[in-house]
Amino acid sequence: MEVVLSWWRPRRSGLIPFADALEAVGDEGAMGTYDDEVPLSQVMGSVSRSDDFDDDFRPRRRTDRFQAVLDRFRSGSIPPAVSLVRLGQMYFVVDGHHRVAAARAQGWTHIAAHVRRICSVAYVCSCITVADLPAKAAERRFLEEVPLPEDIRRGLWLDRPADWARLADSALAWEFRQQRDRRGRADVDAHGLASAWWLEEVAPTVSRIRADAPTDLVDVQLYITELARRDGVADLSWPSPHCCPDHTPPP
Incomplete structure (x- = not known):
């Protein structure tokens, strides 16, 4: 009998396209908009440019535009708020991809954002791929x-x-x-x-x-x-834990 439980998880492979994520987890409707300081570690997807950045939000191709944004960050200029969509604990960039990339390159932990929140059927933790x-x-x-x-x-x-x-x-x-x-x-x-x-x-x-x-x-x-x-699965072993701060097992 085939062992049903196989718990190996592949590594990340790029930004998550918003349309793919929303189709997977299910759209239960918008929950309004708000302004916030968003953790950059949770900005891991894009609405329209998922192929232009790697999974650490570094541009796959450095351009004059990105360099200009990065130079403004280095000079101490405060960038305008980016525009994001939130599903669960993950954020997808609508506008401001280069600002997010530059902020991460500069070691920022948070960025100012206008956020539109959408409720999903399946919960979206901050580390899905x-x-x-x-x-x-x-x-x-x-x-x-x-x-x-x-x-x-x-x-x-x-x-x-x-x-x-x-x-x-x-x-x-x-x-x-x-x-x-x-x-x-x-x-x-x-x-x-x-x-x-x-x-x-x-x-x-x-x-x-x-x-x-x-x-x-x-x-x-x-x-x-x-x-x-x-069901009598042979050679059954315990699964590997899902190492995500959004999934905390009971004490």
Whole structure:
């Protein structure tokens, strides 16, 4: 039997195109605009120029325009605010690519920005990559079927699309059994059933196995490993942790 859990993650491969990211994680509508000092480490995508910069936001081709912007930074001039779109904890540049690149080259940690925030179905942490988008698309499809609360969504991370499908099958099977057995859930909507599945099935399972598991794994990683164990996957091993500050496992 094929081992379902493969946890190797490729390195970053360039700026994330906004259109690709939004398609993957799902658009739940705009949440307004605001001005802020944005961490440059979280500005990792572009609306229209993802091919012009590498994954550290360095121009792939240095131009007179970039040099002029860099010279203004070096002279101490305060640049105008850049324009960004925010998905979760990641920002995509609409206008101001060279200002972001120059600020990073000068060692700035933050930059002034006009920000338009968009709510997504799947949570966007600050360290996803282009290579993660297929898994995020699978996560979005899972959440469309199993609409978990926002606080739980923030802690979800699985690397493989197949594991999200396995998780959806588990949740929907559990919900079917609850409705079949008529355990007082006839009038519970999809959101209520999703929350009940997590609280009554996932949380107790994770609590039972966490004492013997690596402490840096998030709950859904432990649960998907338990599902694989139940299915008799051979040579099963613990997954590798997702090293992202937005995904903090329970104590």
